[in-house]
Amino acid sequence: MEYSNPEIPEGINTSKGHPLKEFFWLTSGVLVSIFAAIFLLVVFVDALTSYIPFSVEKEIPLPEFEIGTTAGPLPEYLQSLTDRIVEAQSLPDEMKITVHYVDDGTVNAFATLAGHVFLFRGLLEKLQNENALVMLIAHEVAHVKHRHPIKSLGRGLIAGLALSVISTTAGDAVISNFLGEAGYLTILKYSREMESESDETAIKTLQSIYGHLAGAEDLFKAFQDETEGLEPPEFFSTHPLTDDRIAAIRNSVAGEYAQDNQVTALPNEFKTWLVSDDK
Amino acid sequence: MIDLIIFLSLLALGYGFGRHAENRHYASIIKREKKLRALPAIAAKTPTELSKPNDSCLVVGSVVISVDYFKRFISVLRNLVGGRVTSYESLVDRARREAVLRMKEQAKAMGADLIFNTKFETAGIHQGNGNQIGSVEVLAYGTAIIPAQQN
Numbered sequence: 001m002e003y004s005n006p007e008i009p010e011g012i013n014t015s016k017g018h019p020l021k022e023f024f025w026l027t028s029g030v031l032v033s034i035f036a037a038i039f040l041l042v043v044f045v046d047a048l049t050s051y052i053p054f055s056v057e058k059e060i061p062l063p064e065f066e067i068g069t070t071a072g073p074l075p076e077y078l079q080s081l082t083d084r085i086v087e088a089q090s091l092p093d094e095m096k097i098t099v100h101y102v103d104d105g106t107v108n109a110f111a112t113l114a115g116h117v118f119l120f121r122g123l124l125e126k127l128q129n130e131n132a133l134v135m136l137i138a139h140e141v142a143h144v145k146h147r148h149p150i151k152s153l154g155r156g157l158i159a160g161l162a163l164s165v166i167s168t169t170a171g172d173a174v175i176s177n178f179l180g181e182a183g184y185l186t187i188l189k190y191s192r193e194m195e196s197e198s199d200e201t202a203i204k205t206l207q208s209i210y211g212h213l214a215g216a217e218d219l220f221k222a223f224q225d226e227t228e229g230l231e232p233p234e235f236f237s238t239h240p241l242t243d244d245r246i247a248a249i250r251n252s253v254a255g256e257y258a259q260d261n262q263v264t265a266l267p268n269e270f271k272t273w274l275v276s277d278d279k
Numbered sequence: 280m281i282d283l284i285i286f287l288s289l290l291a292l293g294y295g296f297g298r299h300a301e302n303r304h305y306a307s308i309i310k311r312e313k314k315l316r317a318l319p320a321i322a323a324k325t326p327t328e329l330s331k332p333n334d335s336c337l338v339v340g341s342v343v344i345s346v347d348y349f350k351r352f353i354s355v356l357r358n359l360v361g362g363r364v365t366s367y368e369s370l371v372d373r374a375r376r377e378a379v380l381r382m383k384e385q386a387k388a389m390g391a392d393l394i395f396n397t398k399f400e401t402a403g404i405h406q407g408n409g410n411q412i413g414s415v416e417v418l419a420y421g422t423a424i425i426p427a428q429q430n
Contacts, residue, residue: 003327005319010309013372015365019298019353022365026356169282 038162045154050147054094057150058114068100068118074273075101078119078137081130085138088205089145097141107223109136111143113150125274126222129263131215135202139219142201148194156189196248203249215263216249293348300347301369308376315383320394326424327393333427336389337420340382343404344374345414371415375399378419391423 069075078099086097097115105122112118117140127133143149164171190198206216220242326332346354350366357364378399386394400418 005316007316013375014369015363017365019294019349019366023349023353026353026360030356030359169280173280 034162034165038159041158041162042155045158046151049151049154052147052150054092054115054147057147060113060153068102070098070100072101072273073269075099077267077270077273078133081134082117082137082141084209085134085141085205088208089138089141089201091141091145095144097144099137109140111140111149113153115144117141117144121274123222127266128218129215130266131206131210131263132218132222133266134209135206135216135219138202138205139198142198142205143190143194145201146194146197148190148198152190152194199245199248210264213249217246218263220245289348290352293350293352297347297349301373304373304377308373308380311380311384312376315380315387318383318387318392318394320379320383320386320397320419320421322395322397324396326395326422331426332424334425336386336391336423336425338382338386338389338391338394338423339418339420340378340380340385341416341418342374342377342381343414343416344370344377346370371401371417374401374415374417375419378417382419382421386423389423389425391425393424394421395424397421 070079078101082097082099086095091097095115097117100116100118101124102118102120104120106120107122107126108118108120109123110118117137119136119140123136124133127136160171160173162171203213203216206213223242326335346367350370353366354364357366379397382394382397398420400420402416402418404414404416
């Protein structure tokens with residue numbers, strides 16, 4: 001038998017190629033798949049949440065509302081307006097809208113799960129006529145009508161849970177961004193498409209209640225005063241830009257839009273209600 | 280965000296130190312292998328007819344090498360998609376060659392000129408549950424032939 005002692009070539013038992021290159025391909029591949037999965041999940045959730053009955057939505061335990069009241073002349077007036085809007089939007093019987101008046105200077109209003117709508121004093125003070133107020137409430141009621149709260153909740157939860165696979169804190173951040181501060185289900189974030197959809201419905205409501213759209217712009221002008229021209233570019237903001245929303249009103253029913261239509265005045269006591277509640 | 284930052288720093292640390300250690304280890308392995316080339320370690324179960332044994336002795340070389348965070352992360356991703364776990368290939372290669380070298384160094388100290396019946400044992404060492412960063416142990420052992428002194 002012949003024996004020899006050959007020199008073994010280097011690197012025959014390992015793979016060539018830079019480890020960072022492999023790292024890059026693996027990580028980007030896995031990340032792309034995770035985001036594709038999140039996207040798919042969100043699409044599924046969006047499609048499926050419409051099938052959650054409103055009665056089930058009502059059973060979602062909400063934290064006790066620490067803000068807002070439903071009793072008193074102003075909340076009762078707001079509720080009566082809302083009932084007219086609910087009728088105009090022909091909401092199903094089980095979709096009951098509860099209006100909460102919040103005695104706070106914040107210029108805000110929002111709709112949340114189970115048909116709860118919150119209106120802040122800061123915003124109501126800026127409204128000069130009933131039409132603008134109806135536009136505002138109709139917009140919030142439209143959120144409920146289109147099931148935006150439950151859709152937004154589902155979207156936020158599923159995206160947050162899926163993201164926690166990569167990073168727990170990033171997942172938490174997404175969830176709390178959708179659910180509002182400290183896990184409160186009261187301030188859900190809606191996408192721009194949802195806001196536009198609600199605007200559209202609100203415009204139709206206004207049209208069917210008053211027969212014209214005068215005063216609708218005043219609502220957005222109230223917001224415009226608040227932002228004082230410092231409105232961030234559309235990309236950074238979930239709400240459509242105010243100018244775009246005003247343009248949408250003008251375009252939506254172009255023929256029927258008329259400047260000279262008379263707006264309906266707010267009740268005389270409206271200002272008094274706002275002030276007296278302040279004390 | 281903080282957990283992502285911790286994770287990325289661990290990854291960077293694992294990559295930096297791991298790569299540095301691996302390059303240094305390979306340089307040392309190649310150098311020592313050249314030095315010990317005259318002392319072959321063969322797998323044959325019986326010594327060659329050429330050897331004139333005076334004495335024989337069991338020689339053993341063992342090494343434990345730890346996986347770094349970066350290699351482990353790549354292997355975790357590999358678990359998802361399949362394929363060659365290249366990050367572990369170099370690790371096990373280093374461990375095997377280092378074990379043989381240590382065995383040869385022991386044999387050389389005894390004045391041996393051949394090691395036959397060379398065998399390997401491998402073991403994975405985990406700290407706690409199997410999910411932790413583990414280490415690999417490679418044990419090489421064989422029979423060293425110490426030739427008769429030629430006076």
